[in-house]
Amino acid sequence: MNSIEEKKPLQNTQLCTFYLGELFLGIEVRAVQEVIRYQETTRVPLASDNIRGLINLRGEIVTAIDLRARLSINSKPVDEPMNVVLRLDKNIVSLLVDDVGDVLDMPDCALERPPKTLQANINDFTRGVYKMDDRLLLLLDAEKVVNLNSRNNHEAESPLH
Amino acid sequence: MYGSCRSYPHNLNPGSTANTPMSGNEIVISEALIQDFLTESFEGLEQTERDLVTLEQTPDDHEILGRIFRCLHSLKGSCGFFGYSTLEKVAHKGENILSKLRNGEAELTEDKATILLQMADAISEMLNNIQETGTEGENSYSELIAELERCESGQPATIETQAATTGQVVEKPAEAPPAANSETSVAEKEMTPLEIQQLVCKILMHTNDDDKPQPEEKQEQKQVAKKTTEIEAPTKVDTTIRVSVNLIDKLMNLVGELVLARNQTLQYCNVYKDRGFVATTQRLNLVTTELQESVMQTRMQPIGNVWNKFPRLIRDLAKSTEKQIQLEMEGKSTELDKTLIEAIKDPLTHLLRNSCDHGLEAPEDRKAAGKPEQGTVYLRAFHEGGQVIIEIEDDGRGVDVNKIKDKALEKNLVNSQQLERMSDREALDLIFRPGFSTAAKVTNVSGRGVGMDVVKTNIESIGGTVDIKTELGKYTKFKIKIPLTLAIIPALTISCGQDYFAIPQVSLVELVRIENSDSKNTIEWIDDTPIYRLRDKLLPIVYLTQQLQLNSEHSTELSEEYSIVVLQADNHQFGLVVDDVHETEEIVVKPLGKQLMDIDAFAGATIMGDGKVVLILDVLALAKRAGLGLAADNKDLISDESLTEEALTKSNKQSILICTLPDQQRIAVPLNKVARLEEFASDKLESIGRRRVIQYRGRIMPLYDIAETLSISSSTQNSEQETQQVIVHNHQGNSFGVIVGQIEDIIQERVDIDTVGRRNGTIGSAIVQGQVVEFLDVEKLLQQTIEEAKSA
Numbered sequence: 001m002n003s004i005e006e007k008k009p010l011q012n013t014q015l016c017t018f019y020l021g022e023l024f025l026g027i028e029v030r031a032v033q034e035v036i037r038y039q040e041t042t043r044v045p046l047a048s049d050n051i052r053g054l055i056n057l058r059g060e061i062v063t064a065i066d067l068r069a070r071l072s073i074n075s076k077p078v079d080e081p082m083n084v085v086l087r088l089d090k091n092i093v094s095l096l097v098d099d100v101g102d103v104l105d106m107p108d109c110a111l112e113r114p115p116k117t118l119q120a121n122i123n124d125f126t127r128g129v130y131k132m133d134d135r136l137l138l139l140l141d142a143e144k145v146v147n148l149n150s151r152n153n154h155e156a157e158s159p160l161h
Numbered sequence: 162m163y164g165s166c167r168s169y170p171h172n173l174n175p176g177s178t179a180n181t182p183m184s185g186n187e188i189v190i191s192e193a194l195i196q197d198f199l200t201e202s203f204e205g206l207e208q209t210e211r212d213l214v215t216l217e218q219t220p221d222d223h224e225i226l227g228r229i230f231r232c233l234h235s236l237k238g239s240c241g242f243f244g245y246s247t248l249e250k251v252a253h254k255g256e257n258i259l260s261k262l263r264n265g266e267a268e269l270t271e272d273k274a275t276i277l278l279q280m281a282d283a284i285s286e287m288l289n290n291i292q293e294t295g296t297e298g299e300n301s302y303s304e305l306i307a308e309l310e311r312c313e314s315g316q317p318a319t320i321e322t323q324a325a326t327t328g329q330v331v332e333k334p335a336e337a338p339p340a341a342n343s344e345t346s347v348a349e350k351e352m353t354p355l356e357i358q359q360l361v362c363k364i365l366m367h368t369n370d371d372d373k374p375q376p377e378e379k380q381e382q383k384q385v386a387k388k389t390t391e392i393e394a395p396t397k398v399d400t401t402i403r404v405s406v407n408l409i410d411k412l413m414n415l416v417g418e419l420v421l422a423r424n425q426t427l428q429y430c431n432v433y434k435d436r437g438f439v440a441t442t443q444r445l446n447l448v449t450t451e452l453q454e455s456v457m458q459t460r461m462q463p464i465g466n467v468w469n470k471f472p473r474l475i476r477d478l479a480k481s482t483e484k485q486i487q488l489e490m491e492g493k494s495t496e497l498d499k500t501l502i503e504a505i506k507d508p509l510t511h512l513l514r515n516s517c518d519h520g521l522e523a524p525e526d527r528k529a530a531g532k533p534e535q536g537t538v539y540l541r542a543f544h545e546g547g548q549v550i551i552e553i554e555d556d557g558r559g560v561d562v563n564k565i566k567d568k569a570l571e572k573n574l575v576n577s578q579q580l581e582r583m584s585d586r587e588a589l590d591l592i593f594r595p596g597f598s599t600a601a602k603v604t605n606v607s608g609r610g611v612g613m614d615v616v617k618t619n620i621e622s623i624g625g626t627v628d629i630k631t632e633l634g635k636y637t638k639f640k641i642k643i644p645l646t647l648a649i650i651p652a653l654t655i656s657c658g659q660d661y662f663a664i665p666q667v668s669l670v671e672l673v674r675i676e677n678s679d680s681k682n683t684i685e686w687i688d689d690t691p692i693y694r695l696r697d698k699l700l701p702i703v704y705l706t707q708q709l710q711l712n713s714e715h716s717t718e719l720s721e722e723y724s725i726v727v728l729q730a731d732n733h734q735f736g737l738v739v740d741d742v743h744e745t746e747e748i749v750v751k752p753l754g755k756q757l758m759d760i761d762a763f764a765g766a767t768i769m770g771d772g773k774v775v776l777i778l779d780v781l782a783l784a785k786r787a788g789l790g791l792a793a794d795n796k797d798l799i800s801d802e803s804l805t806e807e808a809l810t811k812s813n814k815q816s817i818l819i820c821t822l823p824d825q826q827r828i829a830v831p832l833n834k835v836a837r838l839e840e841f842a843s844d845k846l847e848s849i850g851r852r853r854v855i856q857y858r859g860r861i862m863p864l865y866d867i868a869e870t871l872s873i874s875s876s877t878q879n880s881e882q883e884t885q886q887v888i889v890h891n892h893q894g895n896s897f898g899v900i901v902g903q904i905e906d907i908i909q910e911r912v913d914i915d916t917v918g919r920r921n922g923t924i925g926s927a928i929v930q931g932q933v934v935e936f937l938d939v940e941k942l943l944q945q946t947i948e949e950a951k952s953a
Binding site: 040042043044045046047050051053054055056059060061062063065091092093146148 | 418421660661709710711751753754755756757760762763766767768772773774775776
């Protein structure tokens with residue numbers, strides 16, 4: 001039996017990781033268009049607190065979402081957050097984070113359900129966690145994070161795609 | 162067209178790829194050739210479809226008949242060249258029928274029209290197959306072809322049709338003199354080789370009978386010969402050229418960048434006053450402007466292009482639903498950017514289907530309701546306020562709000578609490594939620610519950626909005642608003658504190674600068690509403706800081722220097738108070754992302770010459786928000802179409818706001834005493850001594866607990882509640898808030914306040930909607946506030 005030759009290829013997902021307060025988060029690289037440093041933001045009056053404002057991305061106007069507000073994290077924000085620019089279904093949105101980490105290759109089998117101790121609202125936006133040596137890597141559901149328009153946070157049925 | 166393809170030189174396209182190897186007599190069929198064939202065929206088919214529908218109304222129109230005939234004929238010819246035999250057969254049969262119609266041998270009946278339209282469908286299918294797979298597809302269309310043959314020979318159709326028409330075919334005998342006459346008239350129009358053949362045959366057949374026409378015939382033959390050469394050329398002179406849309410897109414982007422660069426260059430003009438430089442920049446300016454206008458024109462297409470399909474759609478829908486429907490279209494020439502036109506095709510189609518399927522009633526029902534049996538669908542398009550408005554209206558049964566509410570509950574899209582808080586307008590919007598459908602029966606046409614939400618999403622994806630207005634039993638109207646994105650418009654930049662905004666110049670009337678607010682010409686307060694006298698006209702005033710809740714430390718309301726920007730929206734003028742006015746320049750309008758679409762105050766955003774992002778104000782929305790001198794932010798308890806105060810006072814009705822207290826008692830406040838309705842988080846409430854206060858708009862505003870005011874024992878402040886509902890009252894800079902339990906409703910009623918037995922804190926009571934309601938003494942609270950402020 002040549003089991004060595006019959007190795008099944010491991011299913012991996014590449015994640016772009018970043019830091020937000022105490023949290024270590026990741027989003028699938030596929031969804032990330034680029035990562036850039038702090039950009040001057042024009043605030044949008046009347047917008048929800050989740051939206052920090054608008055940035056000029058090489059001539060394109062991109063909405064910047066304050067991830068801290070979105071995940072209801074109360075720790076003190078940094079002065080110059082970095083931009084993780086996402087491209088989801090032709091929509092470009094930027095997430096403001098404290099700092100950016102490396103691109104990590106995570107095996108799919110290592111993805112676990114989020115622990116019950118995780119804050120409720122963060123749980124809503126997480127697809128799962130990876131247990132790493134010294135900490136947890138939370139896999140963010142980019143679509144949910146970006147979809148600010150679901151007025152009912154407790155919808156009886158999930159929106160159709 | 163491609164009649165000339167038969168003799169295509171075989172080495173015409175040496176460069177293009179060919180699947181067939183080149184040999185002596187083989188013809189190279191390149192991709193480009195097929196693509197051209199498809200493009201022209203689709204175009205011709207579209208025209209044919211339209212023509213067939215029109216033809217039903219005017220069956221004798223020779224121009225149309227000729228056009229359809231020629232289209233089918235060309236198509237048949239090309240198919241022969243490419244080897245699409247089924248398509249050729251179908252086109253051929255159609256051509257035969259048309260030929261008979263043309264020379265009066267047959268008449269157009271409803272059956273014929275239907276079968277011809279079916280033929281058009283079949284052709285369309287096959288063309289699509291060719292486009293996607295390269296072959297016509299599996300269908301042999303034998304049934305259709307048999308039907309076409311039956312139709313041609315004058316037999317009654319065997320397919321389902323409403324009216325059974327039998328043998329209305331009139332065969333005219335081919336007599337010599339009339340034949341000669343008809344031949345002459347035919348020869349005056351362009352003739353195809355087949356027709357010439359037929360003509361020559363006919364002439365030859367009658368040569369023995371009548372000698373006279375001979376010299377004429379010879380002339381005719383010469384004429385005919387001349388005309389054959391002309392057939393090779395296109396039927397109309399082509400002054401157009403096909404360009405790929407991607408290329409135009411690229412052009413547009415480049416022009417946009419050029420405009421920005423031009424703006425920056427212009428800025429330098431103020432610094433470097435070199436004459437040569439300024440002159441060159443002027444030239445650059447002129448050329449850029451013209452270029453920009455021209456390029457925008459290339460992408461603009463009349464909306465009629467999309468609407469072309471609709472007469473046929475309505476005809477088919479009318480038949481399948483067994484209703485009588487008429488379509489009226491207004492504004493076909495309204496122009497839209499090409500990408501927008503693509504995007505609204507589907508939504509419009511769905512809305513039309515909806516109107517026909519659910520909106521309009523069956524003829525019997527309409528008759529019973531006293532309406533004309535024929536229902537009408539109106540399709541309108543026009544420009545308004547920098548947007549394109551498209552309306553789809555039907556005079557059908559309207560939408561029943563209550564049914565909507567019930568269905569929404571049933572489908573769990575809302576819970577009953579939310580439903581109660583909704584106005585009728587908000588409830589109607591529920592039809593746009595995914596998973597919603599009130600159709601009792603899901604038909605092929607609509608009702609699958611995936612329609613309306615997709616319509617809304619599609620429209621929103623191009624930055625537009627869709628709205629529904631209805632009256633039960635009378636009409637339903639969908640109003641689609643699409644912004645002219647990619648628009649480059651002149652705009653004025655203004656600022657309030659550190660925030661900059663752009664106002665489209667099209668809405669700008671004039672600018673007024675107030676430098677010294679002690680002077681006579683300043684803003685006055687009439688009945689709690691700020692007004693400005695502009696040369697004998699009273700201009701309602703709107704504070705931008707207020708509208709946008711800018712909360713800057715520097716409050717415009719208190720400053721001595723400010724500007725009033727006089728704006729016009731929808732025939733209403735008003736003055737917008739801002740801190741400073743800056744330059745007018747051309748900006749490129751970019752739509753806001755999905756997350757910000759709900760904010761109606763902004764029409765988009767732009768990037769200024771210095772790279773800063775600036776929001777563009779939506780003047781009409783601002784006017785509406787500030788409408789009656791009241792601002793109800795997120796709570797649209799006041800519908801946009803509610804009566805103005807004038808109309809109300811005329812009818813002796815007042816607008817009254819009704820609130821409930823925890824013990825179910827009802828308190829009313831006249832709406833004209835209410836400045837705003839707010840919802841505050843409970844933890845934001847603070848205290849100064851005994852007085853509850855809240856930080857509001859950079860100031861400290863005292864709050865009154867309505868229970869306290871009325872000396873009720875139970876407090877309205879339910880500490881378990883996360884938010885408190887507060888009515889804010891404003892009078893000449895003095896504001897205070899009243900914490901109420903629950904805001905119920907706003908109604909318009911005649912009120913006779915009875916002061917008998919009134920308790921402290923109220924001015925009396927009245928019967929409103931069948932219940933006793935007490936009226937809050939707002940004046941007293943105002944006095945109290947002023948007193949407390951003085952003693953502070």
